[in-house]
Amino acid sequence: MTVIHMFQYGFIQRALVAGSLIAVLCAVLGVFLVLRKLSLIGDGLAHVTFGSVALALFVNIPPLAVTLAAIPLVMLASLGILKLMEKAKIFGDAAVGIVASLGIAVGVLMAGLSGGFSVDLFSYLFGNILSVSREEVIIAATLFCTILTAVSLYYYELLAVTFDEELARTSGINTKRVNRLLVLLTSLIVVLAMKVAGIMLVSALIVLPAVTALQIATGFRTALILAAACALLAVVAGIIASFALNIPAGATIILLNFGLFLCAFLGRRFVPQR
């Protein structure tokens, strides 16, 4: 079977469409998160997703609804991280750590109460983009439009807050609202991305394309475009390689993303600066 033939399969088409949409969103939000030193929020919210999924499976929610059921819980957790940072005066990494460990604890507890880890839960841990359903593609497309519209509408506010939060406040920007928007959008994308890379590797989809772009970007908008392009390239190449070589798609996508980062890093070191 040739690589061309693989595109005839519906599951490959769905994987390519959903994977591309999700990867681009992760990359775009990733640029803001990495620069805000919130890189690990993706990891933390992925852990909460694990707890939410375990809870959903525990109460026998149908497979498609598991994703939808996890969204409000993960959104609440993202706001919880912000509140901890603001009210408890603790750093972002510690706040993420608290919420992440809580998510894992709930997940393990639910799995224990249900009589042990089920196969379903493991599929969420490691992801399987080749099993994306038509409904999940529709959810991905809807969230793609929603999140990109929000980022577009708040682009300059997000940039101002990322550049200097205090200066942004003296420009009349409601920085709390912008921060809430960023973490809420992140929680949406984390839940969605668990199908692509699995809960264990979601944060890599957020962090790697962003840090790759930041190595070589010549402006902020360029950084967003480069991050999206790197993510897209890694997802498409990763799915093709996964199918052709019969290797796990999620891990392949992440390794390709790391390869791109390495190229950008070395390119920046060895190619003369502008």
Add this chain to the structure above:
Amino acid sequence: MSVDVLAMENLSCRYQGHEALTEITMKVTAGDYVGIVGPNGSGKSTLVRAMLGLLAPDAGRVLLFGVPVTTFRQWRRIGYLPQSMRHFNPAVPATVEEVIRLGLLPHKRFPRRVGGKSDTPAVERALEALGIAGIRKKLIGELSGGQQQRALLARAIVGRPELLILDEPTTALDPETRERFYTLLGELHREEGTTIILVTHDTGSIGSMASRLIYVDRRIIFNGTLDDFCHSKEMTAFFGEASQHLICHRH
């Protein structure tokens, strides 16, 4: 009746358990050029942050253009240059031009857009005024401290604010750039009527420019004109003759 540009009434702030500012009462009227001076750790930057509502006071209140800072929304009237680029994130791959354009955000309504052609003349003017047109496409994080300072000042003045608040703006500047910077402030004050609040420990330079001098050391020690300052025996006793002479001599 003209409204004070800035009014602080019995303002007290604590910082990390210590009294940072005590019973600060002061006014700045339109057209003032106020120099706020004081030794390191005297609460100057805390004062600026309280002025802008970035710090909630323990007592007292701040009014900007007659409106409590907590409900103030007319940020287009204010330009702010924070201390030594202390807060900005140099990893953000924003060009000088992108940073300056952010200074126009207070003039926009949702969805705020500052990348359009209609904003270009203001950006060009700011770039020219600060002599940084040649580095407009450079990433701000890759510039020298002096160039970053000028880019941030351009951001502060691009919207032609009525009140310009500058916190230790010359610390990263070489003497020549510092002179140009003070000349520009003088022009903004004289030609555009911009009210300026300049916080500095550069007491020697401020004496020749400010119409009023406020000396802060957790509380207001002196608030008056430079002449008053120079002829005040209390100030001589407080500063010592040499320091007072340094400020007044430049005048």
